[in-house]
Amino acid sequence: MATSGRIAALTVATGLGSGYLPISGTCGSAVILLLHRFLFPNALTAQNWLSGLILLLVITAIAVFTAEVAERHYGVKDDGRVTIDEFAGYLVTVYCLPAGWVPAVAAFFVFRVLDIIKPPPAHALQDLHGGIGIVIDDVLAGVYGCLFLNILFHWIL
Numbered sequence: 001m002a003t004s005g006r007i008a009a010l011t012v013a014t015g016l017g018s019g020y021l022p023i024s025g026t027c028g029s030a031v032i033l034l035l036h037r038f039l040f041p042n043a044l045t046a047q048n049w050l051s052g053l054i055l056l057l058v059i060t061a062i063a064v065f066t067a068e069v070a071e072r073h074y075g076v077k078d079d080g081r082v083t084i085d086e087f088a089g090y091l092v093t094v095y096c097l098p099a100g101w102v103p104a105v106a107a108f109f110v111f112r113v114l115d116i117i118k119p120p121p122a123h124a125l126q127d128l129h130g131g132i133g134i135v136i137d138d139v140l141a142g143v144y145g146c147l148f149l150n151i152l153f154h155w156i157l
Contacts, residue, residue, distance in 0.1 A: 006069060012062065013070035015083030026112060028083025032090045033108045037101065046096040046154075056092055060139055063088040068131030078126060078134050085138040089115055092142025096150055103153055110149055114141035 014020060015028035036044075044052040063084040070082045093111040097103040115138055118126070122144075126137040 006073065009066045009069040010073060013066035013082050013084045015087055019079075019081035019083040024080050024083050025086050025115065028086035029090050029108055029112055029115075031083075032087040033104055036091065036094060037104050042099050044091065044095050044097070045099050049096055052095055056088075056095060059091055060088045060135060063135045064131040066131070067134040071130060071134065082134055085135045086111075086115065088135055089138030089142035089145075092139055093145035093149065095142075095146050097146075097153055103149065106152075107145060107149055110145040111142060114145050119144060 011017070015024075015031055018024060018028040018031040021027040040055075042048060043055055066084050067082050070079060070084075071077065074081065090107065090111050093107040093114075094104060097107060114122075118137055118141060122137040122140040125140060126133055128136060
């Protein structure tokens, strides 16, 4: 891969540089929380479920690709500098939630807890090779968070 392409892939893989900050996973999740709220606050709501699903699939594919590039570049399995997996996982968590800061912040905390504890089978999935192993456990944590928060916001609150 050409140097400029590798730099672009590493910039994406490190969550626009958030992977270089302390507690990189939390910082990456905070960056995507802000990007989500300010750049596309309604893209993943229930009213836009199909376009939101397509967006999630595209972001997940980009995450897998750039995480793979980063893993080869850094020579470390699931390097802490790679935070694009947090981007993908957080965005899955907010899928079909109502727009607004309360659901977005709730998703941040729920996703971080689930990403840290990695309920089964998420923990085992991170052992998969390459970019898919880096991203899939966070996406599954996002699915768990999405289900929990959609039940909470749509049926309980």
